[in-house]
Amino acid sequence: MESRIKAMMAFFCLTLTPQLAQAQPDMVDTLELGHSIVMVTTDLPGGSNGRGSGVVVSPEYVATNCHVIANSNGANIAKFRDGYQPTGLKANWRRDLCLLKFTPLPFKPVPMRESKTLRYEEEVFTLSFPAGSPVPQPSYGTIKGIYAYDGGRIVRSSATFAMGSSGGALFDQDFNLIGLTTFKSPGHHAFFYSLPVEWIKELMESPETVSLKTEEVPFWALPMTERPFFMQVVIPYQNEEWATLKTIAEQWTSKEPESADAWYFLGLAEEGLLQLPQAEKDFKRAYSINPRDLDAMLALSRIALVQNNLGALESLQPAVSALDKTQGDLIAQQISKLKQSN
Structure with missing residues (x-):
């Protein structure tokens, strides 16, 4: 009985089979959308550099993960070989969500869709800068989990992401931002999680933070x-x-x-x-x-x-x-x- 059950679990591929549908947008479809995805660069203690991703969510703000910039000596964004230096910062370290403030950027903000409207098995895709890629790279999948947490809903999808993708975008098929690609579980078959856009909207109304230094740990690293x-x-x-x-x-x-x-x-x-x-x-x-x-x-x-x-x-x-x-x-x-x- 036990061996048969294991065979059936393998046959049905359980939960982790990526689902790549023909309707998913390709690189050409996402070219214009990629203009709203930026690379976040940091100066780290010791003279090294760090990289992550960010999403233009308003003319003034770029959303990214706090762990990309936390305890660095400084952070900037880069796009089309041009660099932009922030003039302010808003941070919720425990949620791992930060907003870099700029004088109005020459990039189009992405529309946002709240997580309460999402449905399981919706087709989604990510755009980010994995492994230091010079241009945003897409990854495709479906929504596999929607978890109520701290006033929002954490989204788990089968769209994968890698080092450098932190702070990248998770989009629906109508090119609405539905999450910020943030963390994954350990193990060979990782689970991939994104933060809800409700948190971005809430943070926009919060006071600015004066420092990149923090001792707070993100909720997912507790x-x-x-x-x-x-x-x-x-x-x-x-x-x-x-x-x-x-x-x-x-x-x-x-x-x-x-x-x-x-x-x-x-x-x-x-x-x-x-x-x-x-x-x-x-x-x-x-x-x-x-x-x-x-x-x-x-x-x-x-x-x-x-x-x-x-x-x-x-x-x-x-x-x-x-x-x-x-x-x-x-x-x-x-x-x-x-x-x-x-």
């Missing part, structure tokens, strides 16, 4: 037990530490009973522990809370396949296919095989 539950579950999940994952997920469901992700990760832990009836119940709970929870649908499909439950597979297949045709086709193949064997 000791593990002080981080949000959506971060605490990742490493146990990646390491298949199912008992540990179950303990954390139970705490999460108790604190946030309306979080579909909490019930999904609890179901994953129970599935890993071969507690299939309870896992199925909790996956259904996640699916009922979030009808666009593709990962919960795939988990239910795995259990249905292990149980040879043809009816459940046939019920799930259209909903899966509507969000991910490739996964829907795989389930259709399994339905066909089951019918042939019966």
